[in-house]
Amino acid sequence: MLRSRVFMDIKRKNMKFSILPAILVALISIRVHADTTKPITPIPTPYSALTPPVDPNNFTFIVTGDNRPPSAGHGIMPVCVEICKEIELIHPNFVFWTGDTIYGYTDTPSEANSEYDGFLGAAALCGVPVFNAIGNHEATLDPGMETIYTQRMGALYGSTDYGNSHFISLNTDPIVDGKVDAADIDPDQLAWLQADLAANSKAANIFVFMHHYVFGPPDPDNPTSPDTGFASVDTRDTLHKIFVKYGVRAVFCGHAHLYYHVVHDGVDYYISGNAGAPLDADPEDGGYYGYLTVTVNGSTITTDERSADTLYETTLSGNDGVSPTAVVEIDAPYEKQTTISGVIVKLPAGKTYTATATDTYKGKTKPVVVTVLSTSASNTPGVELVRVGANLPGSRTTVITVTAN
DSSP states (O other): OOEEEEOTTOOOOOOOOOOOOOSOOOOOOOOOOTTTOOBOOOOSSTTOSOOOOSSTTEEEEEEEOOOOOSSTTOOOOHHHHHHHHHHHHHOOSEEEEOSOOSOOTTOOHHHHHHHHHHHHHHHHTTOSOEEEOOOHHHHTTOHHHHHHHHHHTOOSSEEEEETTEEEEEOOSSOEETTEEOTTOOOHHHHHHHHHHHHHTTTSSEEEEEOSSOSSOSOOTTOTTSTTOSSSOHHHHHHHHHHHHHTTOOEEEEOSSSSEEEEEETTEEEEEEOOSSSOOOSOGGGTOSOEEEEEEEETTEEEEEEEESSOOEEEEEEOOSSSSSEEEEEEEEOOSSOEEEEEEEEEEESSOOEEEEEEEEETTEEEEOOEEEEEEEEOSSTTEEEEEEEEEEOTTEEEEEEEEEO
16 A cells, blocks of 8 residues: 655645755754753664754654554564664654554563563664654553653653754653553643643644544544544544644654544644554555655645555675675665665775666666765774665666765
């Protein structure tokens, strides 16, 4: 299943290749707002430092989540690993995970920590910073699990800015009176949310992330709530009115293991909870594994939902830090053009580098746009990591050649 969408009645424009920033690791600047500052940061991986976009009006992020295994004792699902590898090839500015990163329920602290080790290892494969909105499987029914979450993953909720946009992450399983209040928003968090939205009303775009979905298919865990993942329609309606009031552009959720999109009163609601957990629907109803790419171009927001297993990289020759030429093959069995910025090859250091790319179909070879984006030292003396990007044609295999001159 492959779907794409430009929301807010904005027409899709042809995707153009843009040069991502050179690898100058810098923390994102966070605007300080008097009583609303509650910063969120990426989860701890080797790539947790955000690099500001070259142009604050143009950047890309990916949304996915709900990778937890079907039962306790299982490790990371293979499809989750594949999704993370594909994200690395696309190389967005960052990723937002919609929760349920571990199995959680019935876990001992030792088991939970082991599962977090597995998820953080998989998330590191993305090669870019990853945020997470806590889900019910991280919170479970035990308040002690919240402590483990904050130690391993970070803040329970908060906000930050990136480029021209403001991002809010909510905790939909808060602790109230010493107990987990599942699928709800506590009064303190709700008050903070409204204050934060008011303080950031001038942002070009406001995006909200949370685990339980505001609007979506029936929740099998709560048959009394026909179209929401929250415990009550009152909570759903309260949040929706707030989002409409403050001009929230889009809300990204998980909890349901599928892809789903609906618009209410000008607010786009997405469910991107298909990163590996048991699927909740047939493929034609969004029940397939995948992820959602979101491209920001000023106030134009383009989304592209794609299924997993649509990007593969294979080294054909070189790529060992010794040979002056590295040749890699990118299979992209996806019907639309894909812009990638995360092909990294090993070449001898102290050189200048050039890149070419072609695709061949039915005996005809065509050039593909490819650019050397950056270079950085590897852990091996005399070896340079050269990152290139390309505009991959849909449903084709592209061969990229990078040469040290």
